[in-house]
Amino acid sequence: MAELTYLQAISDGLRTEMRRDKRVFLIGEDVGVYGGAFKVSLGFQEEFGPWRVIDAPLAEAAIVGGCTGAAIMGMRPVAEMQFADFISCGWDQLVTVAAKQRWRAGTPVPMVVRLPSGGGFSGGPFHSQNPESSFAHIPGLKCVCPATPEDAKGLLISAIEDPSPVLYFEHKHLYRRIKGEVPEERYTTPLGKARVHRDGDDVSVITWGAMVYTADEAAQKLESDGISIEIVDLRTVMPWDKAAVLESVRKTSKVLVLHEDTRTGGFGGEIAATIAEEAFEDLDAPVKRLAAPDTPVPFSPVLEKAYIPQVDDVAGALRELAEY
């Protein structure tokens, strides 16, 4: 075990797979000499050469479509979007071509798109988004949202191994802020398996990504008031671990669904609806959702704080549920 940052764990996972499997290559803007905008692939080009760590032109459709072609030819491409926001320029290739190819034409497309996502550092409307819900809605795409360094490595390796296109949302606000023990050897963390981040009895929080830590801080605040919070970290939103969510709901009978993406049409709605359909009789309070408001992500720190759910917002929502 070594203590790694979340970012180092991503690098470690990618390096592990590139050393193990020569079909794996990385392509993106500035991923080579520069090591990527966030330095995930720093030193990779020296180790793996310019044809496995490929600096692409500023052309997201060519990057994502190129990965689709390469995957169909038997490679295991990993694309890096410089920011998750830019995947909009590769939407068609991902949603129209890669996602549907297995179902309609029988051709598997084993590829990964890495998406540095999330806000919290004044990135503004185009460098802060969490677009996972949009893609979870597309049949054929898997969406992975690790919260811990250990999961960041294990889920990336699983994503690369997976025979379907996988979107790997790496939260930028966790990159250097979060550290944890990460096994040095190769391991996989299965897609579709949630983890209980914090064990509790009174209220469940269903969340993923950076919100796991926001929820955890809120839970600590409530602990002194004798309110016990359980936090379920989904790890992957497609597929999502319905059984783990329902199990936690049945245990606590109260639930907050929390995410950093905007509220309407956010994946939390799907989770809340499922709980209502399948665990209605187990509930002692209406399912509550906490998410960003339906606006673009703002730039000013004051506005961004008002946008991203904060510890006090989560604590307030949990207290309401506990008192219901």
Place this chain on the structure above:
Amino acid sequence: MAIAREAGPVGSLHEVREAGLDREDLLGIYRHMLVTRGVEERGHILYRQGKIPGSFYTGRGNEAASVGVATAMGPDDVGTPLHRDMGVHIVRGVDPWRIFAQYMGRQDGPTHGRDGNVHMADAQLGLIAMVSHLPAMLPVATGCALTFRIRDESRVAVGWFGEGASARGDAHESMTFAGTRKLPIVFVCDNNQWAYSTPTHLEYATEHVADRAEAYGFEGVVVDGTDVLAVYREAKRAIDKARAGGGPTLLECLTLRMEGHAVHDDAFYVPKPLFEQWAASDPIERFRTWLRDNAELTDEEEDEIAAGVKRLLTTALERAEESPQPDPSTLTDGVFATPEDLDTPHHK
């Protein structure tokens, strides 16, 4: 003013032999063109009989362009043919009965009823199924070429697009990337002069689409897309060049779309004299005449080939009509791939 090289016609049998085709090859090309047109003519009948759901698209007028390019491809090369390129599927060896099954949305079509018309491909034959968004397959073909470069394989990717789709960014991004990396790819533009009802002067302002190639750092070539031998010669040259490490070529095959965009469209917006002019250089008739003048094609051979094609298509239709409807209970199968799916010739 044209920047692309404007390729001339193929004249003599000697030139053809220099391009690597013997008489047997020539008759094979002729047969493939007849099958291509025959499949689409039969498809049209099926459509009028109400046996094809949705709409129906043909590539009438494009038989020489599609067959010519596909004939120049090597067995391990890959391509992403479009809805005017039935000839590519035929040359690569797709059984016509499976195409009819595809048209009718039956279980034995390459997509088992999950997608329609020419949205199909047999991966075993090196083809990748197109989507409706054009030219979305160009980045995919570019990725195939990138793979061949990474793995240092002697293979070439062929990506098709139309002059209408040349307006979209996918074309620009693919050619930019392929140009910078000198990838082994041939971009084939089926320029049939009409993007649905929009004429070329509203799609691009250069004389040729292929004029753009120079700006991407590779050669552009324009060829008469009704001259199968000239298409073959230019495609072969471009593919050989790509295979030898010389990078991409943009090959523009100039034709006229001889029918509407799809069966519902009577193409009233296409001037009649234009149809008449291009009907006079019908690719199949043109090649038949050439074969008679230059390769001693006899009446007997002609009849024999035509009868063989007719038999093939009749049998194919009968077999396709027997193909069952897809089973609705399988609808949600295969949204995600399984590890077993990776057991293909490409995923070793």
